Every structure is written in structure tokens, then in C-alpha cells.
Amino acid sequence: MPTKHDPRAQRTLRLATGTALCLAISFAMGLSIPFLAPVLCLLLGMANRPLSFKAGIGLALAVMLTTGCGLLLIPVLDYYPATGVLLISLGLFLAFRHGLQGGNNLIVTFLMIGLTMISAAGVADFGAAVAVIAAMVSGLSLAVLAVTCSHWLFPEPAQPARPPATAAMPPEEVNRVALRATLIVIPTFLLALIDPSKYLPIILKAVSLGQQSSTTNTRNAAHELLGSTLLGGVLAIAFWCALSLFVHLWMFFLWMLLFGLLVGRKLYRLSPTLQTPGFWLNTLITMIILLGQSVQDSAAGKDVYTAFAMRMGLFIVVTLYACLMVYWLEQRRPAPKRAH
Numbered sequence: 588m589p590t591k592h593d594p595r596a597q598r599t600l601r602l603a604t605g606t607a608l609c610l611a612i613s614f615a616m617g618l619s620i621p622f623l624a625p626v627l628c629l630l631l632g633m634a635n636r637p638l639s640f641k642a643g644i645g646l647a648l649a650v651m652l653t654t655g656c657g658l659l660l661i662p663v664l665d666y667y668p669a670t671g672v673l674l675i676s677l678g679l680f681l682a683f684r685h686g687l688q689g690g691n692n693l694i695v696t697f698l699m700i701g702l703t704m705i706s707a708a709g710v711a712d713f714g715a716a717v718a719v720i721a722a723m724v725s726g727l728s729l730a731v732l733a734v735t736c737s738h739w740l741f742p743e744p745a746q747p748a749r750p751p752a753t754a755a756m757p758p759e760e761v762n763r764v765a766l767r768a769t770l771i772v773i774p775t776f777l778l779a780l781i782d783p784s785k786y787l788p789i790i791l792k793a794v795s796l797g798q799q800s801s802t803t804n805t806r807n808a809a810h811e812l813l814g815s816t817l818l819g820g821v822l823a824i825a826f827w828c829a830l831s832l833f834v835h836l837w838m839f840f841l842w843m844l845l846f847g848l849l850v851g852r853k854l855y856r857l858s859p860t861l862q863t864p865g866f867w868l869n870t871l872i873t874m875i876i877l878l879g880q881s882v883q884d885s886a887a888g889k890d891v892y893t894a895f896a897m898r899m900g901l902f903i904v905v906t907l908y909a910c911l912m913v914y915w916l917e918q919r920r921p922a923p924k925r926a927h
Contacts, residue, residue, distance in 0.1 A: 812869075
């Protein structure tokens with residue numbers, strides 16, 4: 588039960604409100620990748636503090652750096668594809684490694700999006716890469732505004748309880764886990780090179796799985812990774828059915844607020860479960876990506892149910908592959924030396 592200085596209730600309200608605002612405004616403004624802003628809002632909101640001016644400048648510089656990296660890699664992928672893929676693999680490995688060593692996870696996420704989504708889009712059409720950059724900038728701007736607004740509505744308590752310190756990963760484990768996360772993302776990136784318009788959103792899912800696998804126990808990998816993906820799909824179906832009762836932008840906002848509150852209670856352990864916060868965060872991200880694309884398919888006059896089934900199938904395949912990588916690398920882990 589939350590106490591007087593327990594910030595979990597405020598954080599749940601803040602996360603749900605900010606995400607719902609981002610989702611509704613993104614579709615109202617007709618952004619090209621409307622589900623990107625609420626996903627970024629989730630990642631920003633997990634920091635549980637408002638962004639300072641210095642942090643905002645840092646994020647802007649991070650976006651410039653990551654987008655610049657992606658644009659510079661487009662000619663390499665065009666003329667020397669093998670070299671380009673190797674460079675991107677190295678960049679992903681270093682980004683994951685930096686995050687595992689205590690780096691800012693949001694900066695790491697931007698770097699991975701720049702290395703993969705922007706470069707893959709640019710191979711097919713440079714204009715598409717520019718469109719992805721514009722979507723990232725507009726999505727980040729909207730996410731920052733939503734986080735600031737939600738902090739104003741639901742501020743942190745004056746003296747919030749400090750969370751327990753996270754145990755640092757042993758240095759010898761960092762390279763192995765970073766390699767595992769890189770191997771999870773690379774096949775999806777190669778798939779996006781074939782048809783960026785169809786597979787770009789799958790990269791975002793693979794990046795999320797790569798980050799989630801960094802904190803997943805091998806024993807629970809299938810339950811953690813596959814379970815959150817399947818639950819995200821079930822929630823997306825439930826959200827779609829609820830929205831179909833009365834299609835309106837305000838209802839879109841209110842349903843997102845409700846689903847955000849339900850999952851947020853689990854994420855912040857107001858309603859304790861056996862699952863980790865990473866499980867619930869990945870569940871919410873999966874739901875938003877699937878739902879956002881379904882709404883776009885409906886607006887474009889496509890067969891929503893067939894597209895959803897194919898997309899969900901791809902998500903499950905990517906997740907099963909992530910589980911396979913976790914188990915495969917664990918089997919090749921050197922046995923600890925015994926002391927004589």
C-alpha cells in the first residue's frame with residue numbers, strides 16, 4: 588500500500604496521462620510515425636523527473652548525433668553493403684555496451700534508432716530517411732512537452748522514497764550481453780533493408796527486445812520476452828475492440844489513459860505481480876506499436892485484421908529468435924573456474 592511519500596501513484600498517473608496525450612495529439616496532428624511519440628514519452632517518463640533545460644539541450648544534441656550517424660551510413664550501405672552492416676553491428680554493440688555500463692538508456696535508444704531505422708529507410712529512398720528524422724524530432728518534441736505537462740499535473744512528492752540501488756553487471760558479462768542484444772537486432776535490420784516501408788516498425792520492437800534481454804534471466808527468457816509480446820498483442824486487440832464501440836479522438840485518449848493506468852499499476856507495483864517492470868514496459872510498447880499501425884491501416888483503407896495478423900506473427904517470430912539467442916549464447920558461456 589502506498590505511503591504518504593510513496594511516489595508510485597503519482598508516477599502511474601503521470602505515465603498514463605503523458606502517454607495518452609502523446610498518442611492522441613500524434614494522430615490529431617497526422618504525424619508520419621504517430622506511435623513514436625508515445626513510445627518516447629514512455630521512455631522519458633521512466634526517468635521519473637522533469638527534464639531540465641540542460642537535459643533538453645543534451646537530448647537535442649543526441650538526436651543530431653544519431654540522425655547524422657544514420658545518414659552517413661547510407662552511402663556505405665549503398666556501395667559497400669557488407670561493410671555497412673558490419674559498421675552498424677559494431678555501433679549497436681558499442682551502444683548496448685554503453686547502456687549496460689550505466690549510460691543513459693534514452694540516448695542509447697536514439698543511437699540505435701539512428702543506426703538502424705534511418706539508414707534502412709535511406710537505402711530505399713533518401714527522402715524516407717529524412718521523413719524518419721522529421722518524425723523522430725517531432726515525436727521527441729511532443730514527448731518532452733507531454734512529460735513536462737504530466738509532471739506539472741502530478742509532481743513528484745517532496746521527499747520520495749529512494750529506490751534500491753541496482754546491482755552492477757559484472758564487467759566480464761557486459762560484452763557477452765551486449766553481443767546477445769546486437770544479434771537480436773541485426774536480423775530485423777537486414778529484413779528492413781529489403782522493404783523499409785513494411786518492416787521499419789519491427790526494428791523498434793527488436794530494439795526493445797534487445798534492451799529487455801539485457802536484464803532477463805536465461806531461465807525466464809521465454810516467459811519474459813514472449814509473454815510480454817503476446818500480452819501486448821492481446822491488449823492491442825482489446826483496445827481496438829473498445830475503440831470500435833465509439834470511434835472518436837477523445838475516446839482514443841480516454842482508452843489509452845485507462846490502459847496506461849492498468850499497466851502502470853503493474854509496472855510500478857501498486858498491484859504487485861511476479862513479472863518485472865521490464866515485462867510491463869515492453870507490453871505497453873508492443874501494444875502501442877501494434878495499435879498505432881492498425882489505426883493507420885484503417886485510415887488508409889487497408890485490411891486491418893490481415894495486416895495485424897501478419898504484424899503480430901512477425902513480432903512473435905522476432906521474439907522467438909530473441910529467446911533463441913539468449914539460450915544459445917548461454918550454452919556457450921564459459922564455465923566458472925573453480926578455486927583450488
